[in-house]
Amino acid sequence: MKGRNKGALVALSAVVVAVVVGVCAGLFFGHNTELKQSVIKPISAQEQENNEAWKANYPAQYASFEKTIENTENPSHFDSRPYMKLMYKGTGYAAEFNEPRGHAFMLDDIREIDEKRWAPKQAACNTCKSSQIPGLIEKYGDKYYSMDFHKINDQLENTVGCYNCHETDNPSELALRQPPFLEAMKAREIDVQDAGRQEKRTLVCAQCHVTYYFQPETNKVTFPWKEGLTPEEQIKYYDSINFTEWVHPDSGSPLIKPRHMEYEYFKNSTHESAGVSCADCHMPYMKVGNQKISSHNVGSPLDTMDQSCLTCHRESKDWLLGRVKSIQKQTKNMEDRAGAAVTETIKTLAVAKDLPGVDKDKVTRAQRLHREGQYYMDCVMVTNGFGFHNPQQSYADLAKGIDLCQEATKLAQQAILEAGGTLPDLSADAEEAGKNKEDK
Ligand code: HEC
Ligand code: HEC
Ligand code: HEC
Ligand code: HEC
Incomplete structure (x- = not known):
């Protein structure tokens, strides 16, 4: 290749590289510059909170x-x-x-x-x-x-x-x-x-x-x-x-x-x-x-799924929405079971707590279990999104809450029976919980 042609090729390559870099940079930064706006007026310290x-x-x-x-x-x-x-x-x-x-x-x-x-x-x-x-x-x-x-x-x-x-x-x-x-x-x-x-x-x-x-x-x-x-x-x-x-x-x-x-x-x-x-x-x-x-x-974000989800997800909107709904439904079903479990704990402890001759130590242990169990389930119940933000952990915490409350109830029941008391009638609660499930 002659020197001059070589020079032209180098120059051409440089142009090509420059164009490619320019286009890439444009793609990369254009998105950001598009968002930039010129500031019209500085915001003063007196007004900044408004x-x-x-x-x-x-x-x-x-x-x-x-x-x-x-x-x-x-x-x-x-x-x-x-x-x-x-x-x-x-x-x-x-x-x-x-x-x-x-x-x-x-x-x-x-x-x-x-x-x-x-x-x-x-x-x-x-x-x-x-x-x-x-x-x-x-x-x-x-x-x-x-x-x-x-x-x-x-x-x-x-x-x-x-x-x-x-x-x-x-x-x-x-x-x-x-x-x-x-x-x-x-x-x-x-x-x-x-x-x-x-x-x-x-x-x-x-x-x-x-x-x-x-x-x-x-x-x-x-x-x-x-x-x-x-x-x-x-x-x-x-x-x-x-x-x-x-x-x-x-x-x-x-x-x-x-x-x-x-x-x-x-x-x-x-x-x-x-x-x-x-x-x-x-x-x-x-x-x-x-x-x-x-x-x-x-x-x-379910009102803006095109912009919120489909930017990353290739699945169809309907499929994705179905996934969200099924996570939320499963979370809610478990929440209802958790709600029934803690209701039983509270009603059983209410009887055990003041029963004459009751094993105080057992009652205290049951109350500690109630403290923990209710905390686990309440965390999921009060967190917005009905479990969507972290389905796995939501299910796990609800399951833990249910286990702890059932353990508390069992302990409180034992304490009641040992002291010769009568267990509370919980059938009305079970009925209530069942009705709630059918509502949905
Ligand atoms: C709860 C937090 C929050 C509040 C309140 C908030 N913003 Fe933003 N804003 C954001 C976030 C997050 C971004 C995205 C920034 C990023 O990606 O770097 C943003 C971006 C912006 C941008 C950059 C351009 C853009 O649209 O991405 C401007 C301008 C802006 N907000 C103005 C405002 C104004 C004006 C208000 C009050 C009316 C406001 N913001 C209130 C969180 C907030
Ligand atoms: C200064 C505190 C504060 C900050 C910061 C804040 N929020 Fe909120 N947010 C609230 C409060 C308080 C409510 C409840 C408002 C009510 O019900 O009156 C709320 C409600 C919401 C809701 C419910 C809206 C609805 O229509 O049901 C969503 C979603 C939300 N926030 C998301 C966000 C996101 C995402 C950010 C960050 C970009 C953010 N928030 C930042 C305090 C805040
Ligand atoms: C910035 C990218 C991004 C956005 C935005 C995004 N996702 Fe995802 N999503 C992912 C990735 C990555 C995963 C994990 C890999 C996978 O399972 O595909 C995931 C997983 C999921 C899963 C399965 C995992 C689980 O937690 O069960 C669901 C359901 C889901 N996303 C729904 C949504 C919905 C609904 C929206 C919008 C509200 C959304 N995603 C927005 C990137 C995103
Ligand atoms: C992957 C997408 C995604 C991310 C990331 C995400 N959320 Fe959400 N968020 C959702 C979806 C989906 C819902 C359920 C909306 C519904 O049921 O209508 C939701 C619900 C909510 C709600 C309740 C809204 C309502 O209408 O009651 C709040 C508040 C909230 N999110 C805050 C946050 C905060 C704060 C963060 C970050 C710590 C966050 N979200 C991260 C997708 C997301």
Whole structure:
């Protein structure tokens, strides 16, 4: 080959390489640049907690966030799980306990709920209900948690907001701001600022969609994560600090109460192990005009399966939906069996507990088994998604809960018979549980 031709070939190759690299880079980065918008107006520290201040810069995200007001359904948990009323007897949960609805409603809902729910724990109950909370905790310090409910609630105007999840100068950077979450991660020696982008797309939700308890005396919202995130490790933690949330008035058992453990169940699920984030399913990319944005209308991903699921799954939508429904149905069936098992435990312990001459040690052991068993099953019952986020662990925890409660019932029955008492009639409960199953 002549020198000049060689030179031309090298030049041509260089052009080809440049074009290929250019196209690839375009494919790779184009997706991201498409999402970028020019910032019109810097968001000031005085306004950062107010969604309205972000509206001019990010109208499409703002509009999609506002759509959460269309997600209005929040039926009572008691409609589908009547046994919860007995499980929670002695706490505010027995007065009123609803399924969640759109993010736009959180302030309305805490203001409308039966006062028994927040009265015992005061201001602390507002902690996951507003973008203004991180600022208020900074202002009042840990005193915030034990202040009067209204003293805090009356100051709240904004629900969860842009500020909860975004840096003010650049919203393509996610921010983590909820103090109880940051403290819990620090206690586990996890530096959340080091988390990669995909992980942050889950951690922003984990700021609130997790379980917690109120520390005795200070009322401080704290996550029981020191031993790990599973129900088993949480029980271990609660036992190690000798914590009891309330004593069940009928059974006398020292109980603990889990809350919406979406993050904890999602951890170590099939999807999490595959690198999927909460936002992948709940905040999928949507086209708005010629712009592509992350949907901020968080709700059921089953309403957006094309964008939420079929980006990864090759199966048909119907097949996939069938899988979800069958997981949820199996979870609910097991929940109903768990509800029947714990009902028997409570009714049997109610008789055993005060029986003259009863073996107190046996009763105490049965009450401890009830504590553990109810915790396992309650974790699944109160975690949103009806088992979908982690089917395997949900089934396993329900099975464990059923076993522990059956063991508690057996022990309490023994104690009753040994003391010459009469076993309670549980046939009405069995009938009730059976009826509930046929309803579905
Ligand atoms: C500041 C706390 C907070 C953060 C952060 C948060 N949520 Fe929520 N979320 C809530 C509360 C409180 C509710 C219940 C609102 C109600 O029922 O009034 C809720 C409700 C929901 C619902 C139920 C919606 C419906 O229509 O039934 C979904 C789904 C949800 N959140 C998903 C997410 C996802 C995904 C993230 C992260 C991208 C997230 N949330 C971040 C507090 C938060
Ligand atoms: C519960 C957390 C949460 C809240 C509240 C929230 N966002 Fe986002 N937002 C996200 C997540 C997650 C992404 C995706 C970021 C990523 O992939 O890096 C995102 C992305 C964005 C982006 C980047 C472009 C895009 O659409 O992906 C903008 C701009 C944005 N949000 C604006 C807002 C505005 C404005 C508000 C308030 C009205 C808001 N966000 C409220 C979690 C939130
Ligand atoms: C692989 C997809 C996927 C991922 C990842 C995922 N979810 Fe879900 N989520 C679902 C599905 C499906 C449902 C059930 C919706 C239904 O029954 O209508 C659901 C339900 C929920 C609900 C209840 C919604 C309602 O309408 O009652 C909440 C809250 C929630 N998820 C939060 C989260 C949080 C927080 C994360 C991350 C820790 C997460 N989800 C991760 C798919 C997902
Ligand atoms: C980012 C990719 C991704 C997204 C988005 C995603 N999945 Fe998956 N999903 C996976 C992977 C990977 C697996 C594990 C491998 C497999 O079983 O195919 C999986 C497994 C599953 C399974 C079987 C495992 C189990 O837990 O029983 C179901 C059912 C499922 N996904 C449903 C959904 C639904 C419904 C959605 C949307 C709401 C969704 N997925 C969104 C990647 C994804």
